[in-house]
Amino acid sequence: MPQIAYLGPAGTFTEQATRSLTGDFDAELVPFETVPLALTAVRRGEVLAAGVPVENSVEGSVPATLDALTTDEPLVAVQEALLPVQFDLLVRPGTEQGAIRTVASHPHALAQVRDWLAANLPGAEVRATSSTAAGAAAVAAGEFDAAISAPVAVEHYPSLERLVGGIADVRDAVTRFLLVRRPGKLPEPTGADRTSVCAVIGDEVGSLAELLAELSLRGINLSRIESRPIKDRFGEYRFFLDFDGHVADARIGDALTALRRRCSTVRFLGSYPKADRSPASVRETASEQAFRLSAQWVEDVRAGRLA
Numbered sequence: 001m002p003q004i005a006y007l008g009p010a011g012t013f014t015e016q017a018t019r020s021l022t023g024d025f026d027a028e029l030v031p032f033e034t035v036p037l038a039l040t041a042v043r044r045g046e047v048l049a050a051g052v053p054v055e056n057s058v059e060g061s062v063p064a065t066l067d068a069l070t071t072d073e074p075l076v077a078v079q080e081a082l083l084p085v086q087f088d089l090l091v092r093p094g095t096e097q098g099a100i101r102t103v104a105s106h107p108h109a110l111a112q113v114r115d116w117l118a119a120n121l122p123g124a125e126v127r128a129t130s131s132t133a134a135g136a137a138a139v140a141a142g143e144f145d146a147a148i149s150a151p152v153a154v155e156h157y158p159s160l161e162r163l164v165g166g167i168a169d170v171r172d173a174v175t176r177f178l179l180v181r182r183p184g185k186l187p188e189p190t191g192a193d194r195t196s197v198c199a200v201i202g203d204e205v206g207s208l209a210e211l212l213a214e215l216s217l218r219g220i221n222l223s224r225i226e227s228r229p230i231k232d233r234f235g236e237y238r239f240f241l242d243f244d245g246h247v248a249d250a251r252i253g254d255a256l257t258a259l260r261r262r263c264s265t266v267r268f269l270g271s272y273p274k275a276d277r278s279p280a281s282v283r284e285t286a287s288e289q290a291f292r293l294s295a296q297w298v299e300d301v302r303a304g305r306l307a
């Protein structure tokens, strides 16, 4: 049975998302303490794939994931999941809200309940843990008084109880997850796909605008752009781009060819079906047929068949 890594321990949102991503086949889910460790296990071939969080509608991208996807050997996303995010406050039985002095969770989770904490646990110290479930495990071990956890966590930590449920500063918050593997056969195009790349461009006038123009000229819908520092050179950035379409689509292949010419580095991070299955709208001039006919026209001209 294939093994799939996730950000553990048991009871994280990532575990829940990874279960939904691997629902179609038998897989054994293996917890890792951090996203980079989970991705290292994929690179080494110790596990087949890893489920990782990439961005949240309230707190934005998950930097640990973005950075780990661009260092070391390439990995590609093959599936995407969206998970609604609300939290529980877990405590050891008998703990009253007024007695909570420390509250632990993943920094991304803490950021999503900042207002609730200020209003309901104003005196409590906030402690960061490697995941929401790691916070719950630490409360079970007596290290902290309370944890901000995923609703599934209480099933994994029977010595804890839910003091408050449904916590969220923003209703309908959503986190996006990817299932990533070593490069291999790509998922088939479905007509409702997303392509992710990471590009490094020169620090020159207009270079970012020109890069984006390569997408807009081909009618490609950009759904996310995000920059992360290159780290060892101050003021230089890598740009993470997500756009509608599959690398097998003519307009996407054409745009990627242009990006590869323009950028010092382009890392392909995958073409995979969008979680919401919303089809890409493709303008007439960027259709498969339009690309095929125009490429044929150039062939004919080159071969002297047309004047």
Ligand SMILES: O=C(O)C(=O)C[C@]1(C(=O)O)C=C[C@@H](O)C=C1
Binding pocket: 007, 011, 012, 013, 014, 015, 053, 056, 062, 085, 106, 108, 109, 130, 131, 132, 133, 150, 175
């Ligand atoms: O700690 C967890 O439960 C996670 O799965 C990580 C994570 C994240 O990185 O954003 C996932 C979903 C929530 O947004 C909060 C935390």
